[in-house]
Every structure is written in C-alpha cells, then in structure tokens.
Amino acid sequence: MDWDNLRFFLEIARTGRLASAAHRLGVDQATVSRRMTALETQLGRRLFVRSTTGMSLTDAGRQLTVQAEAMEAAAAAVDAPGEDAGDVMSGVVRVGVTEGFGTAVLAEKLAKLTILHPLLTVELVAVPAIVNISRREADIVIALDRPQRGPYVVTKLSDYVLGFYASEAYLSRSAPLNVPEDLRHHRLISYVDDLLYTKALRFLNHMRAPNFALRSTSVTAQLHATAAGAGVAVLPAFIANDCPGVRPVLPDIRFTRTFWMSMPEEMRHQSRMKKTWDFLRQVAEEHRAGLLPE
Numbered sequence: 001m002d003w004d005n006l007r008f009f010l011e012i013a014r015t016g017r018l019a020s021a022a023h024r025l026g027v028d029q030a031t032v033s034r035r036m037t038a039l040e041t042q043l044g045r046r047l048f049v050r051s052t053t054g055m056s057l058t059d060a061g062r063q064l065t066v067q068a069e070a071m072e073a074a075a076a077a078v079d080a081p082g083e084d085a086g087d088v089m090s091g092v093v094r095v096g097v098t099e100g101f102g103t104a105v106l107a108e109k110l111a112k113l114t115i116l117h118p119l120l121t122v123e124l125v126a127v128p129a130i131v132n133i134s135r136r137e138a139d140i141v142i143a144l145d146r147p148q149r150g151p152y153v154v155t156k157l158s159d160y161v162l163g164f165y166a167s168e169a170y171l172s173r174s175a176p177l178n179v180p181e182d183l184r185h186h187r188l189i190s191y192v193d194d195l196l197y198t199k200a201l202r203f204l205n206h207m208r209a210p211n212f213a214l215r216s217t218s219v220t221a222q223l224h225a226t227a228a229g230a231g232v233a234v235l236p237a238f239i240a241n242d243c244p245g246v247r248p249v250l251p252d253i254r255f256t257r258t259f260w261m262s263m264p265e266e267m268r269h270q271s272r273m274k275k276t277w278d279f280l281r282q283v284a285e286e287h288r289a290g291l292l293p294e
Contacts, residue, residue: 002042006068008035009047010091013065014267016054016136024092054136057266069271090119093276096138100219101160101259102126104239105290109283113276120272128217129197133262139273140263140280144200151265158284160291162203162255163248165240169229177232177249187213187231189222200257203234238290259284 011021012032022029040047047061057065072090097106103126110122125131125138133141134150147154164183171177175185184207191201192215204210213231216222219239226233227246234255240246261280267273284291 002039003071005035005039005042006064006071008032009039009061009064010068010072012036012048012055013057013061014092014139014270014273015094016056016264018055020136053134062266062269065270089117089272089275091272092121092123093140093272094123094125094138095140095142095276095280096125096127096131096133097142098144098219098259099126099128100236100239101142103220104236104242105287106280106283109279113279122276128219133264136264139267140261140277142259142261142280144198144257144259146258146260147262152262153265153268154260154262155281157259157261157281158288158291159256159258160236160238161293162234162236162257163240164232164250164253165226165235165243165246166232166249167227167229167245168247169245170226170231171249180250180253183207183232183250184211187211189214189216189225189231189233191215191222192217203255237293238287241290241293 008021008025011024012018015021015024018029018032018036022032025032036047043060043064045060046058047064048055049058095102095106095110102124107124107126110124114120114122123138130143130145131138131141133147133152142157166174166177166186170187174187176182177186188204188210190204190210190212193202195217196202214222214225216225219235222233223235223239223243223246225231226235226240227243232249235246240248261277263273263277
C-alpha cells in the first residue's frame with residue numbers, strides 16, 4: 001500500500017474537506033481527489049461519504065484511520081527514537097477558540113505542547129467570531145455556545161467569570177463608582193452590538209442610553225482601551241486581573257459564562273485529537289483559579 005496515499009487519506013479524515021486537506025499538504029485539490037480515488041480502488045471499498053457539507057468517514061474509513069495513525073506514529077517514532085511510539089504526536093491539529101482565552105491562556109500552553117512534540121503543528125484560530133465546527137473550520141472548537149445538534153463530542157470545559165474593570169487613571173478623574181446606578185455617569189467600553197457573534201457577551205442591555213467611549217469586536221482591544229483610561233468595561237477575570245493598572249470595580253457584580261469544547265464524532269478515536277483534547281482539559285483545570293477567582 002502506498003504510504004503517501006494514506007497521508008492524503010488522514011488529512012481528509014482530519015479536515016473533512018478536500019480543499020482543506022490540499023492546503024495542509026501543499027498540493028492542489030485535484031491531486032488529493034486523485035489519491036483518494038486510487039486508494040479506494042486499491043482497497044475495494046468506499047472510505048468517505050461525499051456531501052455538500054464535506055466528507056464523512058464510512059465504517060471502513062474509521063477502521064483505516066486507526067491503522068493509518070498507528071503507521072504514522074510508528075514512522076514518527078523512527079525519527080524520534082528517544083520517545084515512546086505511543087507518545088508521539090505528529091501532523092496538524094486546528095483549535096478554534098474565543099479570542100481572549102486563546103490569546104491569554106492557550107497560546108503559551110499550546111506552544112509548550114509543540115516543543116514537547118516537534119512533529120506536531122498546532123493551528124490556533126483565536127478570533128472574536130464563531131469558528132464553525134459543522135464547516136470543519138477547526139478540528140476542536142472551544143466556544144461560548146454549546147452545539148445543539150450534530151454528530152459531535154461535546155464537553156463542558158469550564159465556567160469563567162467576568163466583571164467590571166477600570167484603570168486607576170480613569171477612576172481618579174471620574175465620578176464615584178460604588179453602585180450599579182453610578183454607571184450612567186461613566187464612559188463605557190464594550191462590543192459592537194450588530195457585530196456581536198453570541199448573545200452570551202451582551203452585558204449592558206439593561207442600561208438606558210449607555211455612554212460609550214469605545215466599542216470593539218476584540219476583547220483584547222477592550223482590555224487595552226481600559227488600561228489606557230478610556231472607561232469602564234466588562235472583562236474576563238482571567239485577562240483583566242493580570243493587567244497592570246486595571247482593577248475591579250463594582251466587585252459584587254459578576255457574570256458567569258461557560259466554555260464548551262467539541263469535535264466531530266468521527267475524529268474522537270484519532271490519536272492526535274484525543275491527546276490534544278485531553279491536554280486542553282488539563283490546561284483548563286490548571287487555570288481554574290484564574291477562570292473562577294474567589
């Protein structure tokens with residue numbers, strides 16, 4: 001059996017799309033399609049079901065995935081003889097995540113994962129937008145909204161808290177801020193309503209005619225604007241508590257949101273996905289105190 005065909009097979013299995021597999025492999029889509037036709041002809045069975053939403057593994061495809069990943073790990077172990085074959089991670093894993101969590105927490109941790117596993121490439125999609133798992137925009141998605149339907153493995157990764165924050169410089173030149181009603185006398189920093197990608201980030205709807213100083217689709221931009229003294233913002237504690245010059249205000253008001261982690265059902269038995277999934281759960285557990293401060 002041609003190992004190159006199996007490499008092409010694995011990338012399609014991991015991405016669910018010919019175009020995405022071609023991008024990762026650095027070839028054109030026609031080459032990927034031709035390789036898969038050759039492999040299916042050689043094996044005498046269909047490995048994928050094609051549809052308008054992508055390519056899903058058949059039972060035969062799932063069985064071949066296990067065998068092909070074992071071959072991949074064995075080949076990787078030859079190149080890394082100091083490692084146990086069962087511990088080798090190689091290839092590409094794309095993780096889609098909210099901007100704040102991806103930037104402030106996961107980037108550093110995933111970098112360390114790639115140092116431990118030099119044959120692994122992580123694509124971190126940390127954006128203020130929905131990373132659509134049904135369109136295979138990522139292999140593993142961490143989002144604020146739980147997938148309601150579809151063949152996905154879903155777990156609650158962690159709750160986290162948000163609160164009101166402002167800079168010392170802003171507070172020193174502004175009216176007192178001791179109770180929620182005082183917010184009407186303050187400049188606010190928040191999201192752009194018509195570009196908000198989830199209702200879970202609407203915190204100021206109860207206010208009548210809020211006075212906004214700055215609105216941004218980026219929570220990182222909101223954090224920097226808060227630190228610069230533009231106004232008061234609702235920010236995740238896990239990014240705001242580590243920002244010099246920014247402190248909590250109205251500490252009795254806290255918002256709790258949830259990170260949900262999901263991946264396609266057909267990928268759950270793939271070695272690199274299982275290990276990355278477990279690693280992300282471990283990261284969330286290690287950061288529990290920062291996500292849910294007392």
